[in-house]
Amino acid sequence: KAGVTQTPRYLIKTRGQQVTLSCSPISGHRSVSWYQQTPGQGLQFLFEYFSETQRNKGNFPGRFSGRQFSNSRSEMNVSTLELGDSALYLCASSAGTGGGNSPLHFGNGTRLTVT
Amino acid sequence: AQSVSQHNHHVILSEAASLELGCNYSYGGTVNLFWYVQYPGQHLQLLLKYFSGDPLVKGIKGFEAEFIKSKFSFNLRKPSVQWSDTAEYFCAVTLNTGNQFYFGTGTSLTVIP
Numbered sequence: 102k103a104g105v106t107q108t109p110r111y112l113i114k115t116r117g118q119q120v121t122l123s124c125s126p127i128s129g130h131r132s133v134s135w136y137q138q139t140p141g142q143g144l145q146f147l148f149e150y151f152s153e154t155q156r157n158k159g160n161f162p163g164r165f166s167g168r169q170f171s172n173s174r175s176e177m178n179v180s181t182l183e184l185g186d187s188a189l190y191l192c193a194s195s196a197g198t199g200g201g202n203s204p205l206h207f208g209n210g211t212r213l214t215v216t
Numbered sequence: 217a218q219s220v221s222q223h224n225h226h227v228i229l230s231e232a233a234s235l236e237l238g239c240n241y242s243y244g245g246t247v248n249l250f251w252y253v254q255y256p257g258q259h260l261q262l263l264l265k266y267f268s269g270d271p272l273v274k275g276i277k278g279f280e281a282e283f284i285k286s287k288f289s290f291n292l293r294k295p296s297v298q299w300s301d302t303a304e305y306f307c308a309v310t311l312n313t314g315n316q317f318y319f320g321t322g323t324s325l326t327v328i329p
Contacts, residue, residue: 104259132315143306143321157316191260193317201310202248202267205317207260 103128105208107192113214119180122211126173126194132156133175134205135167138189147190150175151198179213187215218243220309222320229297230328237292237323239307249290250308250317251281260306266290277301299329 106125114120126133134157135147146159150169167177173194179186189210197203219242229235241247251263264275271283281292290307307320 134315134317136319141321144319146316146318149315151315157314193260195315197315201312201315201317202265203315204250204262204265205252205260205308206262207252209259 105192105194105206107190107208107211109211110209111212111214113216114182115216116182116184118182119178120182120213122177122179122190122192122213124175124177124192124194124208126175126192127196127206130194130196130206131173132195132197132203133169133173134193134195135175135177136191136193137161138191138210139187144191147177182215184215187213189213218309218311218318220307220318220320222305222307222323224323225321226324226326228326228328231299232296233327235292235294235297235301235325237305237307237325239290239292239320240288241290241307241309241318242288243309243311244288246312248310248312249281249283250310251275251279251290251292252306252308252319254304254306254322256303263292263305297325297327299327301325302327 132151134149136144149157169175191210193205193207195203221240249266252260254260274280
């Protein structure tokens with residue numbers, strides 16, 4: 102079974118631009134979550150989608166948004182980029198429908214650098 | 217809000233030394249507990265998980281963790297570390313009421329040959 106695929110692997114953007122990151126989950130997984138990973142902060146939860154609906158949302162500004170398509174693929178968008186948005190963005194999929202006992206399966210991440 | 221604490225931010229050990237990484241969480245209800253590992257340049261991988269039953273769980277690569285409910289802890293242990301265990305380790309918690317994972321800030325382990 103193919104794992105979680107994230108594209109692109111690396112991105113360099115300028116302040117004020119916007120960016121879209123893509124994630125293809127493991128086949129059959131309907132839950133997709135996004136995390137921001139930075140040194141010292143660990144993994145900060147952005148949002149989770151299940152069957153095209155946002156089920157949970159973290160404490161990030163409205164510049165961060167996402168969506169999920171009918172094939173469970175997900176995209177994350179960040180508008181008006183700031184220097185502090187530089188991070189590794191991780192996507193994870195899960196077979197869980199709720200109850201919190203299905204492990205997350207992570208992709209390799211997209212490394213975003215904002216200059 | 218729920219929180220997960222990993223008090224050891226950076227641990228340096230010699231090969232064959234024993235390892236214990238601390239993890240504490242703040243939620244008083246039923247939880248599911250996980251340890252993930254991120255080797256240099258690789259994606260996060262599941263080491264082990266606890267849902268219910270025997271509080272001592274065994275994972276891959278000789279790791280184990282013990283759930284102590286009274287202490288809200290889920291510490292990770294390995295009797296004898298190897299150089300290849302050099303990685304970042306993350307503890308995570310979910311609640312039975314939802315699918316959101318709460319992660320600790322991670323512990324960076326360096327094993328010296």
